[in-house]
Amino acid sequence: MSNEIPIFKSWVPDWMIKWAILLMMFPSVSLFGFFTTNTSGTAGYYGIEPQDVQFSVVLFYASLASFYPLEKRFFRYLASRNYFIIGVLLLIATSAGCYYARSGTAFFILRFLQGVFNGGVNTICITLLFSRFSSERSRVIGYSYFYGLLLCSSPLTMLITSRVLDHYDLAALYKLMIFMLVPPAILLTLMMNDIRLRKKFPLYQLDWKSYVLYLLVFCSAGYALIYGQTLNWLEDWRIRAAIIVFVVVLCLFFLRQKGLKRQFIEIGVFRYKNYVLGACLLIPLYVCRGSLSISTNYFSAVLRTDPIHISNLMLANLAGIIVATAVVARAVLLGKPIRQIFLVGFAFMFIFHLWMSFLFTSTTDDSQYILPLLIQGLGSGTLLVPLVIFVVSSVPAASSISASGAGIFFRFIGFCLSLSLINFFQLSDKSRHYQSFRQEVTATNPLSIEKLQHYEQMVHSKGLAADEASRAAQVLLNRSVDTQTQLLYAIDYYRMLCFLIAIIMVIIALSPYINRTVVRLKGAQPAPASY
Template sequence: MDNTIPIFKSWVPEWMIKIVLFILLLPSIVLFFLPITNIQAAAGYYGSEPADMQFSVALFYAGYVGFYSLERRFFNFLAAREYFILFTFLLMLTSWICYHTHEVYIFFPIRFIQGLLFASTVNLSLSLMFTRLKSERAREISFSVFFGLLICALPFNNIVTADLIDNFNYNIVYKGALFSYLPSLIFLPLTMNRIRLNIRFPLYKLDWQSFAIYSIGLALIGYILIFGQEYYWFGDPRIRYSMLGLIGLTALFIIRQRAMKRPYIDLRIFRSRSFKAGLLILFIMYICRFVSGITNGYFTGLLGFDPMHVSYINAFNLFGLISGTIIAACLIIQKKNVRLIWSIGFILLLIFHLIMFYHSDVQADEYKYFIPLYIQGFGVGIIMVPTIIYTISSVAVSRGTSAAAISLAIRYLGFCSSIALINYFELFGKSKHYNAFQDHLSVLDYPVVHHMQTQANILLSKGLHAGLSTKATDKLLISTLNKQDQLRFAMDYYELIAWLIVGILLLISLSPYLGKTIIRLRSRRLSPA
């Protein structure tokens, strides 16, 4: 690109460009995790199961991950302004379809297409920012800002959409997203010059075969991990055939990449020990991050908070994410070693899980969870940005795109794996605790008899007919039992993740080369995932 030609017209102030780029990214980030911000409302609107809404997020993620490497060809072929108009118009079209459709099987492919377009949005927006940043410090701050936005998507969506979904139909959110693209669609074409950010490469020899294999494999990973426990894993032919297809596609993809002169993803990046270490940390962090699903389920299922109340409580988690990202950026700029950064983040996450394990109860006040939610957000925020920069910068600059693509795939795998773990503990763990509680519940146990008699007397004092009090007492006992099951499975999950964090902390402390390793963003042309 000819740096003498400005991207934006001379009369456009710098602060206005940053605001417009932020407005451009925001609707797409909101659409990312939208179906699981209020999963019951989304499932009810489409007449489906909650797992279907989780899979719709996985499809968005799979489209983003799979298209990331191929998207760069389109990015280099089209001028920035025309490219921006094209994908923004397509995003508005997909939002319009989501607004009008009630069929989940129409919704699924549209979500995948939105993931493809999200990759275009991210690449263009960050490229516009990176080409204007000359110093390494400015680039690291921009990295932190973008990934801070990304990890804040879920709690931010809860806050923004809770009131809308509660007072209007669920699809009102897509209508809002449709109109939110208009400001940037009007402003950027008027202010951008007709230039290219890179040398134009014709759209011939597009490796669409690798894209198709890679994307289908990613979708199969999401399907297996999200629906596996519900279908009893390999006892169901759908999971068996999906797994066989995934193995075949993985083998075909690896063989194809090794044989190609210009591979879709350069597998030589896995020769770097630091790259593999970064992927492991990133995977564990993403499993810890999505423990928020358990926490929100605890707030709604046991404490009885409505979705709006839960969204307001999660504001503390949002503040923690923002604070952690800011501190992480400061630590990177100060060239602190990566062992210190990772240790601080995982210790905070360990504290959060221990607090939730020992302070979970069927009755509690919400203010007891303000500080733990802040700690969890702070820990995730302080780990994520340094880990991504560390992972991408640990390979040669020429392989940075492949490293970014694989780090993005690992984050997708962490997201799907966290759902699989939660589903396992919820479906299998709750049934295990339910059977264990039943072994101790009988008419011969005095505490049970005393509890049921107390509940019956309360119901009679409230005016319930004597003939119905016994049935009502039985239902109350079952309800209490279900709450205890949910509480126990949540505690089991917190305990598992706590032990996982202890293991990763030991691994970090025992790795000698991490003691002097610092994080440095080496390339100005680096495009983050």
């Protein structure tokens, strides 16, 4: 492609092009969770609840994913450099809007618009990146670049934001995002020729009806999964309404696609067994990836580790991702059985969750978590690239773009399901353990009396009066109970995931037809909504 169309100016070396694209893609993919690394801070900044912050991420994801099939038409209509400049300017404008906004409603609207505009910038960057990888073998490297950057964006974002928030308030993140977008955008604009990456296609017969239906499917599913546990699921009319909307609109969407000559999403891809299997495997993968937030929350809430040290610990996770992505790309190129790669990746995930379930204690050395976090990175890096390649290769080459776009829905469900499961365990499992502890911690229990006396002596020795020491000891005892309930909830959740991963590994081991899928990436590239 790069030989036929002069995408970049002749004086620009290939290595500079690739680095400029990656530098542009990093803030673009980081935008997904960049402003929600400090959930409580973001909630206080806009006067909303922490779950509203989670829903803002879901809204960003939903708008990006649902607009992708429609966005391709705008991409083909406008000249590539102009489209890129417009997308970057709109992203900068929405980031500035988030900086000045102070209400939750404005924040939701801006996050929705960010998702739409982010898809356009991602599409340009991905297309430019894959223009440097023309052969089928080299496109495997392209997939590894893109999804490796995607996985690395989380620990890298944590590394950056923790240091910014240590010196400045939350508003500084919005300025930082603008500064991260501008330099690589200027560099890419100067390097690109004013050409089209695709043949111009007029903007007529845009399927807005399918877009609205598809968007409602995402939003209703996300709303039910995020707020379900807080609102007691079917006991609240809003959750019932969201579930009804999801079912009805999903049926209407599929019925509409069957009657269209040019489908919004090609539903024929679901006829292929390996495609459905691969897409479904994306759900537990994203659930396992999401569980890492429990570990980081444990570091913060139980071990009282500051965000900078947590981000330093996550460097082990980053190293695991980089190593695994590089190794697995080589394995795919050598034609290693993809089923074995899946089994190795889920085995890494199993080891991480089982190991961490034994390391959750109230006092320990941070260095004990380096190896488990490295293993989690190895698991994520081993699974994501082969899974996406497997999904895209499971359908005919002509349907690969639709397969990539339809797979977004499964990634979205996996992401939302992870948040929903964590919310469920936080509210129900912690409550169950807390009630169990409260029944044991009574005035007649010798152990609780001994613990209370220990706390009283400890605070009294620091100079507090006897009555103040008694009240302070009760506070410390309640805090100890809360810590233990949090530890038990984390252990229960991780062991539940161990059981889930074991079942998935058995299913993969008993599915020999997985190896029949041949890697076919000619003309295929990732969808921009690939978080």
